[in-house]
Amino acid sequence: MRCLMCGKDTLSDRSLYRLFFLDDQLCMDCRSQWHRQRIEFRMDQIPVYSSYVYNEAFASCLLQYKECGDEALKDVFLCLDIDYIRRKFHGYTILLMPSSEEKMQKRGFSHLSLMCECLHMPILNPFAKKDGSEQKSLHVRDRQRMIHDIILKDDVPLPRKILLFDDVITTGSTLKGALSNMDASRHSVRIYTAAAHEKWLQKPMRRHFSRHQ
């Protein structure tokens, strides 16, 4: 198998790494440039969990996947944490953060939806991102509900246990926009993002675990 980022034959990896991370489609060298860490903090009282500190290597892989449309990379973001995520969020339904329609059309696939497939958990796509034209066509009532450019589509009943999902949390504005559409007291809400910007690591209640835990 060839590494999806550098093209190196992954059989040349040291055997122990391949033994533990058999399904990793990145080679050990590329993977070691990602800053893997179990991260936990709160944003507006909602618990947030991440698996990587957002760094250059993560960013360039995400760019390759999202902006260059390299669909083959879909599993590399979560593949080392599938069991952890499934256990931690057992019974939760994943709610994807919205992409702008224009970007999605250009890309030709829903990058978050593909990223989550490997988790085999229920997935909903209940939010929409407004852009100028979408906003104009919205009903007045929907426009009033719109905060942070994110709206909840009509007629999408939300489950009790909700896992808001995004690739990376930087400012948190997208996730806050999604949260503003729901009554968090009526749901059990958690947030998972594959990576978190390091500024979130300064927040209280952070918990870091060792790399291979």
Ligand SMILES: [Zn+2]
């Ligand atoms: Zn590589």
